[in-house]
Amino acid sequence: MTNFRSEFPAFAFVDIETTGGNLERDRITEVGIVSLQDGVESRWEHLINPETLIPYNIQVLTGISPAMVQEQPTFKELAQLILDQLQDKIFVAHNARFDYGFLRVAFKRIGIDFRPKVLCTVKLSRFLFPEQPRHNLDTLITVHHLKVHARHRALGDAELLRQFWYCCIDQFGISKMQEAIDQLLPQQSLPPNIDEAMIKDLPDTPGVYLFYADNRRLLYIGKSNSIRGRVLSHFSSALRIRKEMKLAMQIKDIDWIETAGEIGALLLESKLIKEKLPSMNVRLRKSTDLCAWQLLLNNDGILVPKLVRHQDLSPGRQENLYGLFYSRSEAIKTLQALAKKHTLCEGLLGLEKLLPQKSCFGYQVKQCLGICIGQESTLSYHERLLHALYKYRVGIWPYKTAIGIREAQVVHVIDHWCYLGTAIDESEVFELLNSGVPEFDLDIYKIVKKSLGKMGSGRIVPLPKPAQAAEYESY
Known part of the structure; x- marks a missing residue:
């Protein structure tokens, strides 16, 4: 084995054990550090009281039980000792963003900004052994014949990293290792599989x-x-x-x-x-339960809301539409909240059943001004109802035809709040206009409405109706 050379900076090979993988909720239970500085090796390890439960599956994996950490110092009590071990050294870990991330957050909780230079041995392995399909620690143990002393314990795994380091020096030499360090250190915030x-x-x-x-x-x-x-x-x-x-x-x-x-x-x-449908995008996924409230006059000439479901919605074309909501329950909860805030009649809103010649329950507890039994004028009630719903109003499409929104050298084709596509020339515009209007999408509606509200009229281009598109010469 080649001796550690002083040509390299000081390194701290680090491994931690935790109560789980959640940076905010979980805590560190053990830290192990193997230091290499000026040709001298040193080792440091300590159990830590996480001040929280250790899940059973973690106990089985690491062998660290609640009894082992109960009388141990907390991270705050050990923080200075840990800092002393890591001071002025390159922080080396396997999947370094996990170990470094947990330590950085732990230090931050006690007011310490921990920002060492970080070297990830997953990236080092990928750099030196690109032909290897896998680079996890168990693979390194097998491929490089590393000696396992205490797998899934902090110092035991840190020791494996030290062995891997020496194997790399033996196989590639000092200059190649220095090249690897120089290339990999700037990548400390990159994931292991991204170069x-x-x-x-x-x-x-x-x-x-x-x-x-x-x-x-x-x-x-x-x-x-x-x-x-x-x-x-x-x-x-x-x-x-x-x-x-x-x-x-x-x-x-x-x-x-x-x-x-x-x-x-x-x-x-x-x-x-x-x-x-990417697995980690949830917020912008398509909603099939989209709905809105539409105000209609009942037999007594009072505006009452009717729930319009997804299949019957045609926003931009339907008048007196308010919402839009991702589900029926969201629509009802919103109406209930507005009724309480603006003393609207829950009976006329359809939130409770009205009996003939009887008031709603809200009137009895002074949450309704009596429109349901003629104690409030229709005009007064309508003013409060429209004021309450104003911010939810779905705009009627303000143009006679589809429009194009200019952006640099392209035109985004929009019709009744629906996005048809983006065109770079006239033929593409005509093709989009004749492709039919797509299904209404709430997120597109919000994007278009906000964009139109911020831009000048010079960027908005009226477009012909589909039947006229062939005769339209220029946009």
């Missing part, structure tokens, strides 16, 4: 990015005015946000689609999520 070259290819332009897991399984679709900047922000956030860490650890590949600007990115993101 710097892939990030360099990402454009600093508006568009949509797609994260893939194994076998090109689509994980996530996002959008940004800077694709590269937004992707990197996902990875840096993974050091403190559990959801981002879960995403980052699964990413194996990244695709992207550039757009003309922010509007194009928003529209394309919403469209692709509903078409491709």
